[in-house]
Amino acid sequence: MSQVHEGAAAPSGAHARGADGSRDLRLTGLTKEYATFTAVKSLDLVVPQGEFFALLGPSGCGKTTTLRMVAGLDTPTSGTIHLGDTEITFEKPYRRPVNTVFQNYALFPHLNIAKNVAFGLERRGIKNTRQQVADMLELVELTSQAHKKPTQMSGGQQQRVALARALINKPEVLLLDEPLGALDLKLRRGMQLELKRIQTEVGLTFVHVTHDQEEAMTMADTIAVMNQGVIEQMGAPSELYENPRTTFVANFLGQSNLIAGEIEGRDGDHVKVRVQGAVASVPGDRAHSDSGKGWLGIRPEKVLIAEAGTPIDAPGDVITGGYVTDVSFVGVSTQYSVMMPWGQELTVFEQNTGARSMLPVGTKVDISWRPEFAFLLDASQDAKAGIEDD
Amino acid sequence: MTRARRWIGEHLVLGLGLLVLAYTFVPIAIVVLMSFNDSSTSRNVYKFQKFTWDNWLHPGSWADGMADSVWLSIRIALLATVVATALGTLAAFALVRHRFAGRSAANLIIFLPMASPEIVMGSSLLALFVSAGFGGQLGFWTILIAHIMFCLSFVIVTVKARLSGLNDNLEQAAMDLYATEAQTFWRVTFPLVLPGIVGAALLSFSLSFDDFIITNLNAGQEVTFPMFVYGANQRGVPMEVNVIGTAMFVISIAVVLGNEIVRRRQEKALAA
Numbered sequence: 038m039s040q041v042h043e044g045a046a047a048p049s050g051a052h053a054r055g056a057d058g059s060r061d062l063r064l065t066g067l068t069k070e071y072a073t074f075t076a077v078k079s080l081d082l083v084v085p086q087g088e089f090f091a092l093l094g095p096s097g098c099g100k101t102t103t104l105r106m107v108a109g110l111d112t113p114t115s116g117t118i119h120l121g122d123t124e125i126t127f128e129k130p131y132r133r134p135v136n137t138v139f140q141n142y143a144l145f146p147h148l149n150i151a152k153n154v155a156f157g158l159e160r161r162g163i164k165n166t167r168q169q170v171a172d173m174l175e176l177v178e179l180t181s182q183a184h185k186k187p188t189q190m191s192g193g194q195q196q197r198v199a200l201a202r203a204l205i206n207k208p209e210v211l212l213l214d215e216p217l218g219a220l221d222l223k224l225r226r227g228m229q230l231e232l233k234r235i236q237t238e239v240g241l242t243f244v245h246v247t248h249d250q251e252e253a254m255t256m257a258d259t260i261a262v263m264n265q266g267v268i269e270q271m272g273a274p275s276e277l278y279e280n281p282r283t284t285f286v287a288n289f290l291g292q293s294n295l296i297a298g299e300i301e302g303r304d305g306d307h308v309k310v311r312v313q314g315a316v317a318s319v320p321g322d323r324a325h326s327d328s329g330k331g332w333l334g335i336r337p338e339k340v341l342i343a344e345a346g347t348p349i350d351a352p353g354d355v356i357t358g359g360y361v362t363d364v365s366f367v368g369v370s371t372q373y374s375v376m377m378p379w380g381q382e383l384t385v386f387e388q389n390t391g392a393r394s395m396l397p398v399g400t401k402v403d404i405s406w407r408p409e410f411a412f413l414l415d416a417s418q419d420a421k422a423g424i425e426d427d
Numbered sequence: 428m429t430r431a432r433r434w435i436g437e438h439l440v441l442g443l444g445l446l447v448l449a450y451t452f453v454p455i456a457i458v459v460l461m462s463f464n465d466s467s468t469s470r471n472v473y474k475f476q477k478f479t480w481d482n483w484l485h486p487g488s489w490a491d492g493m494a495d496s497v498w499l500s501i502r503i504a505l506l507a508t509v510v511a512t513a514l515g516t517l518a519a520f521a522l523v524r525h526r527f528a529g530r531s532a533a534n535l536i537i538f539l540p541m542a543s544p545e546i547v548m549g550s551s552l553l554a555l556f557v558s559a560g561f562g563g564q565l566g567f568w569t570i571l572i573a574h575i576m577f578c579l580s581f582v583i584v585t586v587k588a589r590l591s592g593l594n595d596n597l598e599q600a601a602m603d604l605y606a607t608e609a610q611t612f613w614r615v616t617f618p619l620v621l622p623g624i625v626g627a628a629l630l631s632f633s634l635s636f637d638d639f640i641i642t643n644l645n646a647g648q649e650v651t652f653p654m655f656v657y658g659a660n661q662r663g664v665p666m667e668v669n670v671i672g673t674a675m676f677v678i679s680i681a682v683v684l685g686n687e688i689v690r691r692r693q694e695k696a697l698a699a
């Protein structure tokens with residue numbers, strides 16, 4: 038929707054380009070300490086201009102605090118925030134080309150929807166906001182609601198008003214703090230698609246905070262996984278999923294089987310690890326440790342399963358001696374829990390291709406996986422980190 | 428039988444509601460009625476003699492001192508309202524928005540004037556004025572000071588309630604949307620607290636206008652309207668008192684209705 042790009046002057050605040058001409062958002066050593074608690078610990082982060090960036094982490098990990106510092110609503114204890122070459126660490130919130138969609142929307146209850154949306158433009162002295170407001174309301178499909186008060190609208194509508202109110206200012210960076218958290222599942226899925234569409238249309242930098250890993254993966258170009266005030270890992274969704282660097286990421290983003298092993302060392306571009314008597318080799322770029330004890334990780338859907346003694350179509354070692362302890366059928370796939378000889382239960386997802394009927398509980402099975410799908414993590418980490426107890 | 432019972436069930440709530448309404452409005456209706464009572468032939472104030480407009484049309488013939496007392500009460504109520512609302516609003520902001528030593532003690536002390544008996548407040552104020560050497564100057568200013576004092580706590584409590592109910596995210600949202608501190612206050616904070624301030628002002632006016640006990644103790648030679656009515660009551664209330672009563676009632680209803688009409692019209696204008 039091209040109207041969105043025309044009209045209002047850009048927000049105040051200098052517009053110096055970065056060395057390479059970009060307006061990336063850069064957080065350097067950003068720290069926020071409260072009296073007894075460090076909410077954000079020396080965060081380093083670059084959000085490339087125009088990206089849909091997700092900050093993903095469990096509740097209380099410091100996501101809101103980070104956003105508030107970028108918006109100027111909290112002052113960092115140390116560290117800097119840059120937009121391109123402009124430092125905005127201590128800039129007043131109303132002088133930053135940054136807008137926020139608040140976790141609870143924070144719509145002005147005494148103003149109608151049109152006035153709420155026009156608020157930012159009017160504060161910057163822009164006259165004749167009518168057309169822009171109309172365009173923006175059309176974008177979020179609320180044209181007919183322009184004269185209602187926020188309290189007369191549903192949660193989903195309020196959320197779209199909050200989005201329109203921020204978006205109309207064409208900020209260089211739009212911060213979204215769990216904007217879909219209050220919506221029910223169906224509405225949330227719809228809004229995810231809509232947000233993504235709008236971001237693609239207007240081409241602004243979005244920093245989207247969420248604790249929902251599925252939401253982050255479907256929407257974001259880049260995800261930063263945050264835990265207890267630090268970024269654990271950052272990258273494209275598929276990259277994080279396929280090659281997690283820490284047990285927290287391995288468990289928080291999807292599920293993982295982590296098997297204790299003894300690392301034997303590098304061998305060319307692979308790392309060899311002894312796991313329950315067998316030796317597995319993990320590609321070097323997926324091995325995040327190369328000595329001592331380690332966790333060998335494999336995603337449940339990468340594990341192949343077959344009744345004991347029947348052939349498995351995989352080039353890796355076949356591990357025998359397991360038996361099925363639990364089966365649940367979820368339509369597209371079947372989820373098995375398999376008790377291994379060393380007393381660990383592994384999770385296996387199998388596509389319901391119809392090639393074979395379900396294996397009942399108690400069936401003796403063999404399992405296997407392609408070595409290139411495994412990853413290797415340092416054993417000093419808690420194997421249960423990031424597992425959500427729900 | 429069951430039909431009768433159902434009928435009672437359906438009408439009981441309505442009937443009770445009407446009774447409660449009657450309970451509150453009958454005295455007011457009497458006041459309105461009596462303001463049209465021609466009492467020239469008899470001093471029996473409890474009996475309606477004859478309909479007349481005279482009480483309304485000839486304020487000149489009003490009982491001696493009544494007009495003065497009304498005017499005094501209005502002036503004091505207006506001044507006390509303005510001063511108490513302004514000071515009380517500022518105090519409420521300070522109490523809600525700033526952390527300072529003694530804040531919780533201050534929050535408690537505010538309730539004292541509301542909680543302690545008027546007769547105690549009135550006499551201790553009198554003692555204060557006399558011991559401060561104003562014993563000879565009791566009058567307009569001492570009444571005003573006393574009224575501002577008891578109105579203040581009502582204003583602070585009312586505005587504070589409104590202010591603490593305000594989501595401070597709203598102010599941050601305003602700042603995030605390019606509003607400076609001053610714009611945030613005038614565009615967001617103030618409009619949202621305003622209903623509380625207006626309510627506090629209306630409450631102050633009526634508290635001040637009809638206060639008797641504290642006023643009586645600190646009035647010196649001055650006579651406010653409630654004091655006049657009290658005095659006149661010894662001889663039989665003149666019908667003109669009902670005129671003032673009715674006028675006050677009509678004015679308050681008009682204020683409430685006017686407020687509502689303006690609000691509806693604004694909404695309609697916005698919807699247009």
Ligand SMILES: Nc1ncnc2c1ncn2[C@@H]1O[C@H](COP(=O)(O)OP(=O)(O)O)[C@@H](O)[C@H]1O
Pocket residue numbers: 071072074075076094095096097098099100101102103
């Ligand atoms: N004013 C404060 N004083 C002390 N601790 C705070 C304060 N604000 C937030 N915290 C703490 O900082 C941590 C991070 O909070 P927040 O950024 O809101 O987390 P998230 O948005 O990821 O759920 C939480 O553990 C919270 O309790």
Ligand SMILES: [Mg+2]
Pocket residue numbers: 100101102140214215
């Ligand atoms: Mg949060």
